[in-house]
Amino acid sequence: MADEQAGVSETEIAVHWHEEEYYSPPESFIQQANLKDPEIREKFRIENFPDYFAEYGELLQWDRKWDQVFDGSNPPFWRWFVGGRLNASVNCIDRHLASNRNKAAFYFVPENPDEMRQVITYQDLYVRVNEFAALLRDFAGVKKGDRVTIHMPMVAELPIAMLACARLGAIHSVVFGGFSGQACADRIIDSESHILITMDGYYRSGKWLNHKEKADVAVERAEQAGQHVDKVLIFERHPGRYSSDTPLTEGRDFIVNELLTQFRGARVEPESMKAEDPLFLMYTSGSTGKPKGVQHSTGGYLSYVTATSKNILDIHPEDVYWCMADIGWITGHSYIVYGPLSLGASSIIYEGVPSYPHANRPFEIAEELGVNIFHTSPTAIRGLRMAKDINPQKYNYHFKLMVTVGEPIEPDVWRWYYHVIGRDEAVIVDTWWQTETGGFLCSTVPALDKMKPGSAGPGVPGIHPVIFDDEGHEIQAGSGRGGNICIRNPWPGTLQTIWKDPERFVRTYYGKYCKNPDSKDWRDWPYMAGDGAMLASDGYFRILGRIDDVINVAGHRLGTKELESAVLRLDEVAEAAVIAAQDDLKGTVPELYVSLQPNVVPSDELSQRIVNAIVSEIGPIARPRKVWIVPDLPKTRSGKIMRRILASISNNKEIGDVTTLANPEVVDTIHQLVRS
Ligand code: WTA
Numbered sequence: 001m002a003d004e005q006a007g008v009s010e011t012e013i014a015v016h017w018h019e020e021e022y023y024s025p026p027e028s029f030i031q032q033a034n035l036k037d038p039e040i041r042e043k044f045r046i047e048n049f050p051d052y053f054a055e056y057g058e059l060l061q062w063d064r065k066w067d068q069v070f071d072g073s074n075p076p077f078w079r080w081f082v083g084g085r086l087n088a089s090v091n092c093i094d095r096h097l098a099s100n101r102n103k104a105a106f107y108f109v110p111e112n113p114d115e116m117r118q119v120i121t122y123q124d125l126y127v128r129v130n131e132f133a134a135l136l137r138d139f140a141g142v143k144k145g146d147r148v149t150i151h152m153p154m155v156a157e158l159p160i161a162m163l164a165c166a167r168l169g170a171i172h173s174v175v176f177g178g179f180s181g182q183a184c185a186d187r188i189i190d191s192e193s194h195i196l197i198t199m200d201g202y203y204r205s206g207k208w209l210n211h212k213e214k215a216d217v218a219v220e221r222a223e224q225a226g227q228h229v230d231k232v233l234i235f236e237r238h239p240g241r242y243s244s245d246t247p248l249t250e251g252r253d254f255i256v257n258e259l260l261t262q263f264r265g266a267r268v269e270p271e272s273m274k275a276e277d278p279l280f281l282m283y284t285s286g287s288t289g290k291p292k293g294v295q296h297s298t299g300g301y302l303s304y305v306t307a308t309s310k311n312i313l314d315i316h317p318e319d320v321y322w323c324m325a326d327i328g329w330i331t332g333h334s335y336i337v338y339g340p341l342s343l344g345a346s347s348i349i350y351e352g353v354p355s356y357p358h359a360n361r362p363f364e365i366a367e368e369l370g371v372n373i374f375h376t377s378p379t380a381i382r383g384l385r386m387a388k389d390i391n392p393q394k395y396n397y398h399f400k401l402m403v404t405v406g407e408p409i410e411p412d413v414w415r416w417y418y419h420v421i422g423r424d425e426a427v428i429v430d431t432w433w434q435t436e437t438g439g440f441l442c443s444t445v446p447a448l449d450k451m452k453p454g455s456a457g458p459g460v461p462g463i464h465p466v467i468f469d470d471e472g473h474e475i476q477a478g479s480g481r482g483g484n485i486c487i488r489n490p491w492p493g494t495l496q497t498i499w500k501d502p503e504r505f506v507r508t509y510y511g512k513y514c515k516n517p518d519s520k521d522w523r524d525w526p527y528m529a530g531d532g533a534m535l536a537s538d539g540y541f542r543i544l545g546r547i548d549d550v551i552n553v554a555g556h557r558l559g560t561k562e563l564e565s566a567v568l569r570l571d572e573v574a575e576a577a578v579i580a581a582q583d584d585l586k587g588t589v590p591e592l593y594v595s596l597q598p599n600v601v602p603s604d605e606l607s608q609r610i611v612n613a614i615v616s617e618i619g620p621i622a623r624p625r626k627v628w629i630v631p632d633l634p635k636t637r638s639g640k641i642m643r644r645i646l647a648s649i650s651n652n653k654e655i656g657d658v659t660t661l662a663n664p665e666v667v668d669t670i671h672q673l674v675r676s
Pocket residue numbers: 284329330331404405406407408409430431432433434435436456529530531543545546552555556557
């Protein structure tokens with residue numbers, strides 16, 4: 001590797017912290033837990049792979065049962081539940097009707113507390129998904145295997161649109177609602193979608209946001225790149241009242257709420273899909289510019305999120321579950337839509353920001369709806385902790401279980417979450433996983449394992465993690481050294497490939513540690529997550545963050561190259577590097593180091609345009625906190641930008657030895673600039 005030649009290894013991670021204390025789940029929780037069999041890890045030991053995963057398949061309703069649990073004959077393109085046939089919408093809806101027709105599937109809670117919330121029962125969901133599926137099929141011409149891009153806010157119509165696609169066997173690609181029209185266009189182009197589903201607008205922080213205008217940008221830019229979108233289907237946030245200032249384009253834009261009147265009472269026969277037919281694509285940032293279309297299967301994925309929702313989130317039919325993630329990210333796909341619905345759960349979809357109109361809104365909602373499972377991120381927890389008027393004691397709610405996900409949680413923040421939000425009675429699961437993995441990889445089993453602040457825990461049952469150093473040697477438990485966390489075995493929730501780029505799939509996740517590319521033995525193909533981690537002597541994994549260049553802002557993964565490419569669209573910019581700067585609220589935020597073309601004079605106006613370029617290309621979430629205009633960026637001799645050195649400068653950390661760089665003198669210059 002280039003960096004090693006320069007004497008700087010990218011996988012080396014310094015580890016300084018001490019061991020934290022344990023917390024035990026209360027007896028009352030253990031009594032009622034779904035998974036309390038102490039033999040579970042024995043049953044799911046690696047010697048029993050892959051048969052133990054048959055148990056996960058059994059949780060689903062199949063049109064045709066599988067012939068083979070696992071087919072590993074073409075590594076690393078694993079196939080799960082081969083020969084099986086099923087439909088995801090049937091598993092999430094139809095199979096609950098007989099006994100739970102009138103049970104709430106979702107409560108939609110609008111941001112404005114004065115607007116009525118909606119209760120969507122399983123019967124409602126069944127009717128609405130069928131009618132919208134009929135519209136997609138008969139009006140929009142959507143067929144099995146087509147890709148459909150969905151760019152929507154957090155409303156009940158979003159899972160309805162996803163499930164309607166699933167019913168038809170179409171592959172949905174949901175784009176996070178806060179992303180720009182350009183980001184949506186990039187995903188339309190890569191997935192070759194000819195249909196875009198969107199909404200006129202929505203509320204955020206008390207403001208009405210025009211969302212339809214992004215659809216215009218997306219469709220136009222896609223057209224320029226040769227991808228034609230036939231129809232834009234627009235849900236109305238206030239049914240019957242189109243509320244966007246952006247006009248409709250004749251023949252292309254259609255109001256769903258009007259069209260639906262033609263499909264009242266329509267029922268759509270669900271497509272019987274092969275277990276390994278793709279269910280959806282979810283684009284995620286890699287370390288090169290283009291986002292990767294992570295492809296998930298129907299049977300393997302659905303079985304995995306169902307089982308982990310049951311075992312780790314401990315969802316029971318009588319629980320009220322609230323995951324504050326956005327459905328536009330994988331957490332929302334797996335643990336708002338597919339896992340919970342497959343179990344027949346009742347969950348909350350909340351439209352806006354949790355602190356609107358006051359900091360205690362989450363507790364108000366929890367009290368009102370009886371939420372007892374609460375799922376959020378370290379960023380949101382830090383936000384709550386910093387809010388001035390926070391007062392959970394005032395509200396009458398009881399959480400039995402709380403989840404943290406998306407980034408490492410600081411032990412102090414964990415303890416605050418446990419004592420103040422959880423009232424010392426809720427079990428916490430710190431779930432480590434990724435868009436690519438479909439579901440949880442590391443977490444304590446809530447009734448069986450003690451909690452340890454800041455550590456995700458052991459692999460969940462059936463997942464066997466290992467930490468490798470740069471050379472592929474195992475780093476032993478308790479050694480105090482960090483390394484590259486990998487998973488020894490395949491699992492049903494794993495991504496199948498990267499859409500239209502199988503080579504990138506193999507290279508990214510298996511390139512570094514595959515022992516023998518000709519091997520047909522799954523044991524030679526550990527999955528590389530790309531995260532740094534360390535393993536304590538108790539078998540708990542502590543995640544240290546991304547090893548590659550992807551940065552994690554408020555639990556959202558952003559590719560540095562994606563941000564840098566946006567900046568490099570400005571003619572004045574020569575080079576750009578994005579780093580993750582520590583931030584009290586968000587954990588990390590992007591900071592930008594930029595060098596300019598010769599003879600370009602730095603100015604505030606230029607810095608502002610640089611910021612604007614990122615916001616308009618990627619979205620406000622990527623807004624850099626600071627733009628440093630510097631003479632040059634530190635690089636290895638092979639020309640690789642050393643972001644880690646810039647990050648050390650921004651975060652006021654020890655920079656270390658830079659003498660092996662191609663241009664060590666620039667480090668001092670930048671350091672002085674930032675210090676002043
Ligand atoms: C990070 C989100 C520490 C990690 C589910 C991972 C975490 C990336 C945790 C995936 C956690 C997620 N502790 N780090 N509990 N959960 N991460 O694809 O770096 O949006 O690789 O999936 O988030 O982010 P993604």
